[in-house]
Amino acid sequence: xxxxxxxxxxxxxxxxxxxxxxxxxxxxxxxxxxxxxxxxxxxxxxxxxxxxxxxxxxxxxxxxxxxxxxxxxxxxxxxxxxxxxxxxxxxxxxxxxxxxxxxxxxxxxxxxxxxxxxxxxxxxxxxxxxxxxxxxxxxxxxxxxxxxxxxxxxxxxxxxxxxxxxxxxxxxxxxxxxxxxxxxxxxxxxxxxxxxxxxxxxxxxxxxxxxxxxxxxxxxxxxxxxxxxxxxxxxxxxxxxxxxxxxxxxxxxxxxxxxxxxxxxxxxxxxxxxxxxxxxxxxxxxxxxxxxxxxxxxxxxxxxxxxxxxxxxxxxxxxxxxxxxxxxxxxxxxxxxxxxxxxxxxxxxxxxxxxxxxxxxxxxxxxxxxxxxxxxxxxxxxxxxxxxxxxxxxxxxxxxxxxxxxxxxxxxxxxxxxxxxxxxxxxxxxxxxxxxxxxxxxxxxxxxxxxxxxxxxxxxxxxxxxxxxxxxxxxxxxxxxxxxxxxxxxxxxxxxxxxxxxxxxxxxxxxxxxxxxxxxxxxxxxxxxxxxxxxxxxxxxxxxxxxxxxxxxxxxxxxxxxxxxxxxxxxxxxxxxxxxxxxxxxxxxxxxxxxxxxxxxxxxxxxxxxxxxxxxxxxxxxxxxxxxxxxxxxxxxxxxxxxxxxxxxxxxxxxxxxxxxxxxxxxxxxxxxxxxxxxxxxxxxxxxxxxxxxxxxxxxxxxxxxxxxxxxxxxxxxxxxxxxxxxxxxxxxxxxxxxxxxxxxxxxxxxxxxxxxxxxxxxxxxxxxxxxxxxxxxxxxxxxxxxxxxxxxxxxxxxxxxxxxxxxxxxxxxxxxxxxxxxxxxxxxxxxxxxxxx
Ligand code: PEP
Ligand code: MG
Numbered sequence: 039x040x041x042x043x044x045x046x047x048x049x050x051x052x053x054x055x056x057x058x059x060x061x062x063x064x065x066x067x068x069x070x071x072x073x074x075x076x077x078x079x080x081x082x083x084x085x086x087x088x089x090x091x092x093x094x095x096x097x098x099x100x101x102x103x104x105x106x107x108x109x110x111x112x113x114x115x116x117x118x119x120x121x122x123x124x125x126x127x128x129x130x131x132x133x134x135x136x137x138x139x140x141x142x143x144x145x146x147x148x149x150x151x152x153x154x155x156x157x158x159x160x161x162x163x164x165x166x167x168x169x170x171x172x173x174x175x176x177x178x179x180x181x182x183x184x185x186x187x188x189x190x191x192x193x194x195x196x197x198x199x200x201x202x203x204x205x206x207x208x209x210x211x212x213x214x215x216x217x218x219x220x221x222x223x224x225x226x227x228x229x230x231x232x233x234x235x236x237x238x239x240x241x242x243x244x245x246x247x248x249x250x251x252x253x254x255x256x257x258x259x260x261x262x263x264x265x266x267x268x269x270x271x272x273x274x275x276x277x278x279x280x281x282x283x284x285x286x287x288x289x290x291x292x293x294x295x296x297x298x299x300x301x302x303x304x305x306x307x308x309x310x311x312x313x314x315x316x317x318x319x320x321x322x323x324x325x326x327x328x329x330x331x332x333x334x335x336x337x338x339x340x341x342x343x344x345x346x347x348x349x350x351x352x353x354x355x356x357x358x359x360x361x362x363x364x365x366x367x368x369x370x371x372x373x374x375x376x377x378x379x380x381x382x383x384x385x386x387x388x389x390x391x392x393x394x395x396x397x398x399x400x401x402x403x404x405x406x407x408x409x410x411x412x413x414x415x416x417x418x419x420x421x422x423x424x425x426x427x428x429x430x431x432x433x434x435x436x437x438x439x440x441x442x443x444x445x446x447x448x449x450x451x452x453x454x455x456x457x458x459x460x461x462x463x464x465x466x467x468x469x470x471x472x473x474x475x476x477x478x479x480x481x482x483x484x485x486x487x488x489x490x491x492x493x494x495x496x497x498x499x500x501x502x503x504x505x506x507x508x509x510x511x512x513x514x515x516x517x518x519x520x521x522x523x524x525x526x527x528x529x530x531x532x533x534x535x536x537x538x539x540x541x542x543x544x545x546x547x548x549x550x551x552x553x554x555x556x557x558x559x560x561x562x563x564x565x566x567x568x569x570x571x572x573x574x575x576x577x578x579x580x581x582x583x584x585x586x587x588x589x590x591x592x593x594x595x596x597x598x599x600x601x602x603x604x605x606x607x608x609x610x611x612x613x614x615x616x617x618x619x620x621x622x623x624x625x626x627x628x629x630x631x632x633x634x635x636x637x638x639x640x641x642x643x644x645x646x647x648x649x650x651x652x653x654x655x656x657x658x659x660x661x662x663x664x665x666x667x668x669x670x671x672x673x674x675x676x677x678x679x680x681x682x683x684x685x686x687x688x689x690x691x692x693x694x695x696x697x698x699x700x701x702x703x704x705x706x707x708x709x710x711x712x713x714x715x716x717x718x719x720x721x722x723x724x725x726x727x728x729x730x731x732x733x734x735x736x737x738x739x740x741x742x743x744x745x746x747x748x749x750x751x752x753x754x755x756x757x758x759x760x761x762x763x764x765x766x767x768x769x770x771x772x773x774x775x776x777x778x779x780x781x782x783x784x785x786x787x788x789x790x791x792x793x794x795x796x797x798x799x800x801x802x803x804x805x806x807x808x809x810x811x812x813x814x815x816x817x818x819x820x821x822x823x824x825x826x827x828x829x830x831x832x833x834x835x836x837x838x839x840x841x842x843x844x845x846x847x848x849x850x851x852x853x854x855x856x857x858x859x860x861x862x863x864x865x866x867x868x869x870x871x872x873x874x875x876x
Contacts, residue, residue, distance in 0.1 A: 042170060043106050045086055046138055048077035055174045057161060057236065059241040059362030061116045064160040070111065072162030073172045073184055077114075081129075082143040082178050084136045085110055085161065091142075092267035094119065097126040098141050101164055105231065106189040108167035112650045114155040130707040139181055150430045151340050151831075163187065172234070175248040181372055204272040205330040215258035215851075220282070222528070229566035232860045233269025235276075246279075256843075256851050288802050302523040304499045306761045309485035311817075313537045314472030314514040315530060316449040319505045321457070321473075326432040333391035342384060342394035345434040349427075350375050352440045356463070365573050366488060367423075367459050380405065395435045400791075402428040422484070424460035446470050448743040451512050462487045471490060471498075472514035474521050476503040479759055488817050492544070496521060497609060505845050519760070547819035549665060551582030555825035557833075563804060563825045566622070568790055570594070572610070575617035578815040585622035587738065587812025588683065588790040589614065591667065592628045601663055607670035615674050622681065624715060624738070624788075624812075625671050627664060627696075629653045629685035638662065642661040648752065653686025653717075658695055668703045681713040683738055687723045719743035719791070724772035727779035730773055737780055738812070741791025745769045763846035764793040765853065770806065770841055777807035788812055797824045798853040804828055805837025832856075 039162050047053070052075065059064065059065045059074045084102060091109060092101040098118035101111045114126070118449040125146040136236075150157055161184065163169065170186040177186060212220040216237070225247045228235055239255045246252065246265065257263055265283070267275045321540030332338040353372040357365055374380065380401050387397035406424035420444055432441040440462035446452070451472040462473070462484055470493070476486065478497035488495040494516040506512065506523055513522040513533045522529065524702065556562045566587035594610060595602045602610075617624050629652065630639060639660060644650035657664040674680045684696055693716055704711040716723065716730050719740030723730060731737060741764040746753040748769050751762045773789070780787035787808060794811035795818055803811065804825070813821055836856050843849045 040858045041106055042105055043086060043187050043189075044183050045085075045104075045110065045161070045187060046357050047075065047173070047180055047184040048083045048085045048112055048161060049077045049081075050179050051075040051077040051159075051176050051177070053176060053178045053184065054158070055172075055236065055243060055245060056162070057238075057649050059160055060156050061160075062820060064113070064116075064162065065418055067162075069113075069160065070162035070164050071169055072080045072110075072160060073174055074160045075178065075184075076158050077147070079119060079180060080145055080147045080673060081141050081180075081818050082112055082114065082145070082159075084138050084140045084142055085112070085184065086138045088136060090130055090132050090134045090136060090142070093128055093132050095123070096121060096478075097123045097128050097143065098145075102136070102142075104187075104440040106187070107165070108189060109164040110161065111164040112161050114143070114157075115150050115154040116158050117160060118150065118154045121150070121153055122411060126154070127594070132150065144636070154442070156628060161185075169234075170232075177709050204267045204276055205264055207262055208279065210257050210259060210261050210263060211284045213261055215261065215265075216252045216255060218431045221248075221252040222532070223282055224279060226528075227282060228275055229800060231267075231269070231271045231275035231278065233267045233272040233275045235268045235272070235279075236268075238264040238266060239318075243529050250525035252489055255750075256848050258847075259671045264408060297822050301525045301529075301697050302475075302502075304498035304502055304521045304523065304761065306499035306503075306519055306521060307479070307494075308516045308519045309478065310488035310493055310516060312472070312492065312516050313533060313540060314451055314494045314516075316451040316471045316512065316514075316539060316655070317447065317449045318508060318510040318512050319446060319452050320506070320508055321452040321454040321461075322503065326395075326429070326436055328395040328432065329393050330396045332388065332391055332396070335388050335391070338388050338392070338394040338397065339385070341435060342381075342388070342398055342431075345394065345398075345431050346381070348373050348434050349430055367463065370423065371427055371430075371459075374423065375431070395432050398431050398435075399428055413737055421655060422456075422458055426461075429458065448653075451514050453506055455504060458483055459484050459487055462491070462493070466491070467507050469489055472516070474499050474503055474514055476501050484711040487816070492816070497696075513684070518727045543820070547823050548581075551580075553822065553826075554584075555584075555822040555830040557825060557830045559829050559831060561804070561809065561830040564788075564810040564827075565818050565821050565825065566788070566790075566810065567815045567818060568794075568812050569614065569815075572613050572617060574815060575614045578818070579617065579619065581815045581818040583618075583621070583815060583818050585624075585790050586614070586618060587794075587810065588625050589623060590626045590629065591626060592630045595628075596838055601666070604666040604670045604673075607667060611670055611674050611680065615679050618679075620676065620679060623674075623679055624683045626683040626685055626717070627654070627657055627667055630656060637851070648746070650835055654684050654688075654692050654696060655686065658692070664696070664699060665703055668700050669707060672704055672707050672709050678712075681715055681736070683715045683717060685717050685740070686743070687716040687730065689722060689726055690733055693730060715788075716794055717790075718772075718776050719747070721748050721772060724748075725775050726768040727776040728782065731785045732777045734785070734787065736786045737776055738788040738790050739808075741769065741773070741789060743792040744772060744791065745793075748772060751761075761846075763850070764791060765796075765799055765802070765840075765849040766846040767841060767843050767849060770802065770837075770849065773803070773804050774837075781807060786810060794819070797821060798850065800824050800857050801828055801833045802837050802849070802853060803834030804830060805835070 054074050054076060056074055057065050058066055063069050074470060078272040082100060086104045088102040089102045090100060091103045096119045099111060101109050103109050127144040129141045129143055152403040168188040170188055172185045172730035173183060175306060207613045222400045228247055236243050237246050237252055239257050242253050244252045265276055265279060350372055353368050357368040360368055383401035387400050405419040434440055446469045448469045450470050454472055454475050456475050456477045472494045474496040476499055481842055492513055496514060496516050511524055513525050555565050564584045566584035566585045568588045569575050569586050575823040611625060640839060641651050641656060651659060671680050671682055680836060682700060687693055697714060700714060701711050715738050716734045716738045717738050718724050718727060727737060742753055745762055745764040751758045751760060753762060779788050788810040789803060789808050790812035795813035795817040800821060840849045840852055
């Protein structure tokens with residue numbers, strides 16, 4: 039009878055197939071079949087009981103004869119023979135009889151990492167034997183089962199050798215390539231078979247039973263892959279894949295309208311991260327009927343004033359229970375309800391005999407339409423605020439409560455053309471679990487509110503969002519950016535499980551938010567907050583922010599007709615500084631002008647405002663406003679808590695001109711000059727970062743604008759929203775230049791664009807040398823936990839690979855793969871009681 043034996047992992051680390059070993063002798067199984075481990079531990083243990091047959095002269099490899107008589111060769115690292123034994127300490131001698139788990143050899147990981155091309159350690163059968171099962175593509179601890187082996191060359195049912203190999207080429211038909219769901223389908227199809235099945239693509243390979251492994255290959259729709267099956271039922275295993283994969287030749291497949299599993303998927307932009315499973319509810323906003331003629335000017339005017347007063351007190355009572363963004367939004371609405379300009383515009387219509395509702399609608403729409411026509415997305419959001427206000431006042435005039443109080447069933451996922459901020463605020467998040475809109479933008483006010491309430495939300499999904507029938511089961515995946523319509527039960531179950539895990543994670547992250555964020559190998563990564571108000575500062579502190587990396591001051595004074603004076607600004611900055619409890623506060627000078635007009639700064643009309651007088655250019659055009667802002671910043675106590683951050687720097691000329699103004703302000707106040715940082719958000723400043731770095735105290739990368747200008751995509755463009763991804767390799771190469779310039783000149787480099795809030799991007803950013811991010815407060819706890827699970831050395835490898843990709847989609851795939859590896863590593867760390875991960 040054929041005997042079998044379990045081989046235990048002799049090292050802690052990441053198990054991978056031999057084909058991934060960077061040495062053809064092992065990758066092509068010339069030295070025997072087996073598995074490799076990328077080690078994190080530094081002691082080699084016996085994988086089974088046996089006798090030490092050989093220990094190479096250079097002590098870099100050990101061969102153990104197992105009880106089956108099969109020899110197991112363990113080769114520490116690649117090309118380590120050249121080290122002549124340096125860095126290795128044998129713990130047993132040739133001829134010793136050892137037990138499974140007994141330490142055999144100690145090696146110096148640091149020493150080897152510096153001198154050998156790779157630490158990957160192949161563990162192969164050096165004499166005839168058959169591998170029945172093997173563990174690959176996951177973290178292993180010492181003693182975990184690594185392989186099950188059979189003595190001799192075992193024979194299959196029909197007498198053929200198990201090592202028989204079948205290969206076939208396929209073209210991948212899945213719309214998004216070999217992604218999670220296609221991967222799961224392939225793995226499920228292979229369940230009945232015992233052969234080892236591998237997908238080969240462009241010189242790389244992955245276990246066809248590992249979704250994560252397959253995803254890491256970056257196979258896209260229409261690509262040709264080779265499938266290799268080793269084992270007696272290999273032929274049948276490959277046949278089973280025929281139903282899923284189309285045979286080559288490989289003319290690029292047309293994009294199927296449905297997923298391979300037959301259900302519909304709608305791609306959309308992520309507005310608020312998260313996952314939700316529920317039933318579709320079409321959420322239409324019914325237009326309120328308005329009579330044009332009024333019943334006399336006086337009566338209509340008092341009806342309008344009463345409605346406005348009712349709305350104000352409603353908003354104030356909501357404000358008293360709210361915090362953060364929600365509170366700020368309610369305050370903004372309450373202010374709009376008091377706006378004298380709007381009221382006087384309505385008064386004009388009332389004088390012409392129109393009804394209160396008609397007059398109010400005309401007044402708000404005139405202003406909202408003007409704002410919506412501007413190129414600036416933030417102004418378009420303010421137009422949405424005004425429409426929201428219109429709606430609320432009309433509801434009150436019609437005798438209804440100000441916001442819609444429609445009752446939703448528990449587990450509702452709301453689908454709409456677009457939504458208003460007040461609609462998001464009014465939602466009962468116990469019942470509504472997600473929102474997806476046909477239009478909208480991922481950086482809108484609505485998106486910020488949804489994030490603040492933790493409500494998963496997708497936007498810009500297109501008109502098909504509105505075709506989904508009420509009650510349809512949907513999975514809203516705002517981690518990847520799609521809505522699955524009527525997915526199969528297996529997908530539903532997987533999504534529910536992922537949701538439960540995410541909820542547990544969120545609770546744990548918040549509890550740990552106060553802990554430092556240091557990588558596993560000891561690199562401190564600061565996680566600061568982006569702020570737009572005092573309320574944000576309070577929220578940021580609750581979320582464990584290490585300070586503020588970006589205060590967008592233009593948000594503080596957008597509605598004003600007069601510029602805020604120096605005293606008023608000093609008082610506001612002081613309040614925010616105090617809320618941060620002495621932690622760094624980087625105050626950005628006003629980033630206005632061009633497409634972001636403010637009433638108190640008259641700038642010339644421009645055809646292409648994104649390329650015109652904005653940021654620093656408008657500040658230098660009217661330097662008095664800049665002077666009063668800099669003086670206000672310099673007055674904040676304690677001195678030194680505030681830094682000055684300059685938006686839209688193009689080159690050193692900009693920087694020198696502003697520094698002169700800042701120095702002059704400091705001198706006149708008799709205080710030391712503050713630390714000054716340049717925002718790198720134009721390709722020009724990224725390319726010239728090495729010239730900018732010596733002239734400033736720190737650099738801060740604004741990836742929102744940097745990607746807009748580098749990729750030539752308007753950041754508010756609704757159709758192109760999904761293509762504007764700052765993980766594009768072109769943007770990453772610019773970030774790498776800036777990080778390099780900072781390193782060379784000893785200046786810190788922070789990143790404050792939305793990419794800094796993206797947990798998937800974080801490992802790549804760390805790998806590029808970014809050691810400080812400034813993020814939306816809600817994202818901070820998860821970012822900090824992500825940092826704690828990273829290894830900066832692995833991040834560097836990842837960043838190198840990311841820079842070589844050719845699209846943002848490919849970088850995202852890579853980032854996703856890294857995330858699953860990090861997750862596996864952290865799980866392994868939690869489970870490990872001794873040895874294992876560092
Ligand atoms: C950026 O451009 O990335 C940035 C942080 O500035 P803002 O989004 O305010 O333009
Ligand atoms: Mg910017």
